[in-house]
Amino acid sequence: MNGATWLSYSLQDFVMFGPEVFLRLFARINQDLWPWLLLWPLAGLVLPWFGRQAAELPRRLAMALAGLAWIGCGYLFLVRYYGPVNWPATGFGWAFVVQGLLLLLLKGRALPAPMTWPAAVSWWLAILLLPWLSVLEMPDLWALALFGLAPGVTVAATVLLFARQPSPLRWLLLALPLAWTLFSAATYWALGTFWLLGFPVATLVLLVVAFRVNPSPAQTPDSQSVRPGPGRQSP
Amino acid sequence: MLELSRRRFLIGVGLSGLAVASPRLMAAGSSAGEQAFHSRPIPSTGESVPAIGMGTWITFNVGGDQYLIDQRTRVLETFLERNGTVIDCSPMYGSAADVIGAGLDKLHAHDRIFAATKIWTSDGSETREQAATSERRWGIDRFDLLQVHNLLAWQEHLATLKEMKAEGRVRYIGITTSHGRRHSELARVMETEPLDFVQLTYNVLDREAEERLLPLARERGIAVLVNRPFQGGSLFRRFQSEPLPSWAGEAGVGNWAEFFLKFIISHPAVTCAIPATTSVEHMQENMGAMYGQLPDASQRRMMAEYVRQL
Secondary structure, eight states: OOHHHHHTOOGGGGOOSOHHHHHHHHHHHHHHHTTGGGHHHHHHHHHHHHHTOSSHHHHHHHHHHHHHHHHHIIIIIIIIIITTTOHHHHHHHHHHHHHHHHHHHOTTOSOSSOOOHHHHHHHHHHHHHTTHHHHHHSOOGGGOOOTTTSHHHHHHHHHHHHTTSOTTHHHHHHHHHHHHHHHHHHHHHHHTOGGGGHHHHHHHHHHHHHHHHSOOGGGOHHHHHTSOOGGGOOO | OOOOOHHHHHHHHHHHHHHHHOGGGGGGGSOTTSOOOOEEEOTTTOOEEESBOBOOTTTTOOTTOHHHHHHHHHHHHHHHHTTOOEEEOOGGGTTHHHHHHHHHHHHTOGGGSEEEEEEOOSOTTOHHHHHHHHHHHHTOSSEEEEEEGGGTTHHHHHHHHHHHHHHTSEEEEEEEOOTTOSHHHHHHHHHHSOOSEEEEEOOSSOOGGGTTHHHHHHHHTOEEEEEOTTTTTHHHHHHTTSOOOTTGGGGTOOSHHHHHHHHHHTSTTOOEEOOOOSOHHHHHHHHHTTSSOOOOHHHHHHHHHHHHHO
16 A cells, blocks of 8 residues: 555554443453452552662562563453454563563662652552543443553553663663553544543653652662672672 | 355346346345345346345454353344345454354354455465455355455455355455545456455445446446445434434435435445444344335435535
8 A cells, every 4th residue: 555545544443443342351351350350459559668678679579560560461451351352452462471571580670779759659649540540431340450450550650660770771661661652542542532541641641750750770879779789799 | 154045046136137227126125024125136146135234343343252242142133133144344353253253153143144254464375264264263164255355465365266266165256445445446456357246435425436436336247345334433423413304204214324324225336235333223223224215316316415515
């Protein structure tokens, strides 16, 4: 097809499912995983507590929990539930799994410094408030978009951690969240599920917050204190 | 799949000429004992198909959601109860083929349909493989109609489809476009290839097909499936709050769905319109267009003018 033909397509022409099908994904995954799904938001709630510790091990645990959350929403929500109705979601799902594995493998690159209080509060606000956006679209408590299962909440919260990493790792970790933000915003717009646009908007807001409250690790005073000493070199 | 029974064949051949002469007369083309419905002959064989079919784009792509699969099965059941047979799908439509297959299984309806799907791959060597995959997903032995989707790699796919037709692996072959795109290229294919069907977009607002493609289809004896009869639902969003014209009843129109669909199937070149819906109620309305009087040529002009003024 030539360029003029491509330009004749609208955003809606690329969405091959209806809003009901998409919104029911949240309810279906929650009902299917009940009650084990509660583990994910619980992990999300304690993550900042680990992330705020001075010792490196809890901060590694925070990154590991974030990695598990990415694997969870990548494989379960995107590959298993969303993929069958929207094939690009399958690709995103596997990319989420790879990103989650990358976070798990970043042994020596835990959070370079403890999370600040503003970052921790932003995190808690994200995982406690954003889940209700899907309920606003589909008035059913089962439709809560939970951290670790729903990509919108998971991505929005975890950019707070990724922005803490030194470059170029920071941008490597932020590439997929930004791609997902663009893709999901276009999808929600085309579906007319405007409340869900809160997810990509929140992701961008939290990214700005992360850069403002978490200056580059090199400029963070306490980042010096967590650099591995001569006797504790990372592998 | 819909087999060509002797009775069906005779009805189709006998009425094919009448269809061209007068769409109204085709209302008598259904079997005795059932309410009369409008059917149209496929020019290449004379086999008759109901003038309203069912599209599945977006509507049947519900993934593994059992609640929605059951609901879509009820939509399919309503379609079949109202004498619909032509079901159109594509590998592009996500899980729609699996949902159709599940519905056909539940309703034991594999032999009551005219099964149409598309070949949608840029790899011209995958025609047979993709057709076989679609057959498995629908739960059928072969398709009645295989179409090249949106002219994608059409030279390679069409060559293979012609072979498959000669082998009896498919009954009819065709090619599709939508949204009014690439009409010139489609016309060239229609002029040079032995097609049984074309599929294109035509509705009361998108009427470009009237200029070249529909006359060409009649001239070349090619059946026409019409997609996007409601312009993807936007015709309802634009006009549903407006009153039907005072003369609607005279044209056999009782609601907006019938207005849009009867405008299409009353065109003498059109074989079947394939609206899509997620709702049983809307399916009933859509299938209502297959019954009763159809607008004549002057009424069709009035219909087009009426929506233009709105």
